[in-house]
Amino acid sequence: MxxxxxxxxxxxxxxxxxxxxxxxxxxxxxxxxxxxxxxxxxxxxxxxxxxxxxxxxxxxxxxxxxxxxxxxxxxxxxxxxxxxxxxxxxxxEAAAAGAVAADIVAAGRDYGRSDELAGETINMEFVSANPTGPLHLGHTRWAALGDAIARVLRAAGGSVASEYYINDAGSQMETFADSVLARMHGRDVPEGGYPGQYIADIAQALLERHPQWSDAPEDEIRAQVRAEAYELQLADIRSTLDDFGVAFDVWFSEQSLYDSNALATSVQRLREQGHVYDEGGAVWLRTTTFGDDKDRVLIRADGNPTYFASDAAYYLNKRDRGYERKVYLLGADHHGYVGRLKAIAAAAGDDPEANIEILIGQLIKVNGAKLSKRAGNIIELRDLIDWLGADALRYSLARIPADSPLTLDPEVLRSASADNPVYYVQYAHARARGVERNARAAGVGAEDFDPALLSDPTEAVLLSALADYPRVVAQAARLREPHRVARYLESLAAAFHKWYDACRVSPRGDEEVTATHSARLVLDRATAQVLANGLELMGVSAPERM
Structure with missing residues (x-):
């Protein structure tokens, strides 16, 4: 039950x-x-x-x-x-409690999934790093958390699109191009440019593609250098995220908002809503009407749009694409964006308490992490994956609430011990799969399952925990808190290990196979299934052997 x-x-x-x-x-x-x-x-x-x-x-x-x-x-x-x-x-009653084990085995990967958020269309934007350098420690937390949130939302029936907003418009792209051009011609990057070996590597790759560029006037090749260097760096970002197990449904270019005239169109749409006014030669959005601390400039007096205008156009674009809920996952230094983004939602005619959510993640530290040799001045995500492993890194980042500062201990994350949370949970799954292999080899089958035989106190605890999994997933989805799934998995693993110590699934020695062994095999399978399902929501593998 x-x-x-x-x-x-x-x-x-x-x-x-x-x-x-x-x-x-x-x-x-x-x-x-x-x-x-x-x-x-x-x-x-x-x-x-x-x-x-x-x-x-x-x-x-x-x-x-x-x-x-x-x-x-x-x-x-x-x-x-x-x-x-x-x-x-x-x-x-034991039979009612034990029946859940068979239900789990029958449901398989679908156990824990629900229609809690059925009908909700959700856009989840996260990471969204500038395509001017490698992903680094500052992006790592939201890559893990954002993907885990998207997974639990889908498990609860939400229609979710994970989205990466590519900040490929603005002065940083010109600085990026200037840095690559400088390295192509053997110069130091300009003041304020991007240091690091990766810039030299991009420059070398472009010269290998286009040897003639070594002598070409920079003003003639600058636009093409900018475009191709951007493609190479974006490919590096995609590759790193692939290695981290994070896949985006949409890669949205900021530049496309300029190319499609969406910025001018969005200003006009907001003006028609009655929230845009002109003053001092500039175009303003009256965000104070909606609780912002000051009105915001959309178009400067010189005619150039502000980054806030891009924010407004991007929000309206998401709205036009049919996303009822727009979720933004921002870094610890973005608290000031909350009021202005909610004001954009309100000015567009949405409910800022329902149609937009802004989650702020706190900073993380990794003890002993070294600056990247390739990037020069950052701790690169690629290096962290190579050092700590994607599973350990993802699980550890997603098991702590986003609004809590976090320091990771590499010695713990690299250890094969109960002190390492991801190892503890993965080991429980591998042990459960091993128990089944041994039981099957001993002739234990699960065809005649009698749930009433699961009467040991440790079985009552384990069954209760298994039955609780759907509630945990639904709650994690509602609250956007995947750490609840991680903490549940650790509790479930503890209950399983205690049961393993108390109850035998395989007969000992010459002992005959009984219906109790068969019932316990079903319970073992159910536990393995729930552990695998939960690890999948965390974006972490469920090994068969360890």
Whole structure:
């Protein structure tokens, strides 16, 4: 019996009580069924009596006692008791609790997926680094977190497009081209230019493609150098993200907003909404109407658009592409963007509390990390992947809330020990797969599954944890917090390891294969499946052997 099935049972008990007592209690829309902190209190607990007592004209304990009596009589529930001010603790019958293992095996990769966010169209923009250099430590956290958030949103039924906004317009691209040209002709990069061996490597690659450029006037080749150097650097970014297991559905060019005249069009659209005005020769968006600390310039007095104009055009473009929710994942230095982006949403006619979300990630540090030899002045993501491994890096970055500063310890992440969270979870999956291989070799099958045989206390704990997985995924999606999945996996791994120590799936010595061995094999398979499903949401592999 899953938490959702228990919710249905509680709703049915409320309906029965209404009929028998002439009451008009409604099951709360936010009916909560969760695991009690103390396992001795039962398998599940609900606060429904506390939520509904006032409407019923009863005390919470009185209502709780009535509901507990009705729940205790339902098939699959061994006992329901009232505790504290009115909590109802529920203990399932072994067969009802154990049935979830077979359900998980049958569902496979789909277990934990739901329609919680069905119908929601979500644009997730993250990383969005300038294409003027390699991805570095500052981009790493959002690459891991953004991809994990997108995965849990999809698991909850959302229609999600992950998007990389390529900042390929503006002065930084001219500086990038000047830096490459300088290296092509043996000069130091100009002041304020981009240092690092990667610039020299790009210059060398371009000269190998176009030997004639070594003597060509720079003003004649500058535009082509800029374009091809940009392509090479963007290809390096894509390759690094591929190695990190992060794939984007959309690569959106900022320059396309200029080329398509979208900036001028967006200014006109916002003017028609009544929020644009002219002053001092410039064009302004009245963002103070929507809580921003000051109005923002869209077009300067010299006729050039501001970066804010690009932000506005980009938001409207996302809106035109049909994304109801626009999620921005920004770095720790972007707090000032929150008000202005929400103001753009409001000026466009959207609800800034519903149609746009801005998540701010805090900085990370890696003890002992060295500056990149290739990039010169940064800690490069590619080097971190080579040093720590994509799995360890991704899991560690996504298991901590985005708004918490984070320092990674390489010695822990590289260790094959229980101190390393990703190793601990992956090892649990590999162990579960190994248990199945050994059981099958010993002749244990899973054809005649009797869930009532899963009666050991460690099995009750493990089954309860497995049943809780769909709730955890749905909550992680609603809150945009994939770390909840990671912490769940670590708890599940701990429950599995304790069960492994207490219960045998394979017979010992000359012992005959029994139905209990078969039931435990199903439980083992279910655990492996949930571990694999959760690791997939984190973007981490689930090894069969370790």
């Amino acid at each position: 899953t938490p959702e099935e228990l919710k249905d049972a509680i709703a049915a008990a409320i309906s029965q009580l209404n009929e028998e007592r002439g009451l008009s209690i409604e099951a709360p829309a936010s009916l909560v069924v969760e695991r009690p902190k103390n396992r001795a209190h039962g398998d599940w607990s609900t606060n429904v009596a506390l939520q509904s007592a006032k409407r019923a004209g009863l005390s919470p304990r009185e209502l709780g006692a009535d509901l507990a009596a009705l729940l205790s009589a339902r098939e699959g529930i061994a006992r329901a008791d009232v505790a504290g001010p009115g909590f109802i603790n529920i203990t399932l």
